[in-house]
Amino acid sequence: MSDMATEEKDLGLNQDVATEGTPAAVVVNPVSQGGDAQDLKRTGRMTLYVRRFMRRPSAVFGLVVLCILILFALFGAMVCPWKYDEPDFTALAAAPSADHWLGTTIGGSDMYAMIVRGLGRSLLVGIISSTLIMIISAVLGTAIAFFEGVVEKVGMWILDMLLTIPSFLLVAMIVRSSSGTSGWLWLTIGITAFGWIGYARVIRTLTMSLRELDYIRAAKFMGVGSFRIILRHLVPNLGSVLIINTVLGVVSAVNQETALSFLGLGIKAPDTSLGTLLMNGQSSVLTAPWILLFPSAVLILLTFSVQLIGDGLRDAIDPYSRSAGKAE
Structure with missing residues (x-):
């Protein structure tokens, strides 16, 4: 004892x-x-990503700016007494004033209302087309790499042939045949139809390493369907790349829309976009500079904020990144 x-x-x-x-x-x-x-709970992957993202001040700043722009596009028209298609013929190319906060265009349209409408159209085209492009490229890119053999050779041959098509001119021809407020829809379809090709090649390259992993081989051995493996195992493992490319793809789609509209091949009157506003403002940059400066500032803020968000997501998702601090 x-x-x-x-x-x-x-x-x-x-x-x-x-x-x-x-x-x-x-x-x-x-x-x-x-x-x-x-x-004692285990830290989830999404929680870890959010923590790393929030530790990057520039990414948080970009997210705040983008949210403000989205809210401005959604609700900005509620506080404006003018509509984008309601010209004021008593104030042609008028400077910013109490009646017209950001001035008017040469035709008398209120710049504030036009920018709200144009930003909404550019965001709509960019977000929808970028999302559809990533979905199409993810499914087709992984499928081409997964089936291998003849399917992979034929698929890569088709992608190489599609890359030689002058997509810019074809999109312009598609949008040119449209009219009225449906132009943004045809522009979205045109950008989506040719925008997935390059991304599909990149995703196919990434999938070549995933298809050799043990759990993919085990799924094949157990008789799991090919498309089930693609959608349930391959595509989710490429989620980080798809998220980053989707966010950065918004900038690319907005730039394409702006370029086409600036050349007069995109969205047409009575509808408007940021590219249309820039096209209309270039002729009056000396006499009425606000017609060009305000849409340019909004476009710069939009592209800059999305770029900052994309960089923040890349640092948050990349486990070898040091810019976001410790992964705790």
Whole structure:
């Protein structure tokens, strides 16, 4: 009995020493203290990504700016007494004033209302086309790499042939045949129809390494359907690349829309976009500079904010990135 008492005393002494020399979170047992072992939760992947993203000030700034622009495009028209298609013939190319906060165009249209409408159209084209491009490229790119053999050779031959097509001119021809407020829809379809080709080649290259992994081979051996493997295993493992490309693809789509509209081959009157506003403002840059400056500033803010968000997502998702701090 004395030996057992001595052993218990020594054990208690060692426990006290360990408690003093180590953090309490390591030594204390939640169950013995009346707690629950489930209180120690594992940090989820999305939580980790959000923490790393929020630790990058430039990415947070870009997200705030983009949210403000989206809210401006959605609700900005509610506070404006003028509509984008309601010209004021008593104020042609008028400077910013109490009646027209950002001035008017040569035709008397309110610049504030025009920018709200143009930003909404550019965002709509950019977000929808970028999302559709990533979906199409993810499915087709992984499928071409997964099936291998003849399917992969034919698929790559088709992609190489599609890359030689002058997509810019074809999109311009598609939009040129449209009229009215449906021009943005045809422009979105045209950008999507030719924008997925380059991304599909990149995703096919990434999938070539994934298809050799053990769990893919095990799924094939167990008789899991090919398309089920593609949609349930291959595409989700490319999620980080797809998210980053989707965000950055918005900038590319907006730039394409702006370029086409600037050349008069995109969205046409009575509808408007940022590219249309820039085209109309270039002829009056000396006499009425606000017609060009304000849409240019909004376009720069839009592209700059999305670029910052894309860089932040890349740093948050990349496990080897050091710019976002420790992954805790």
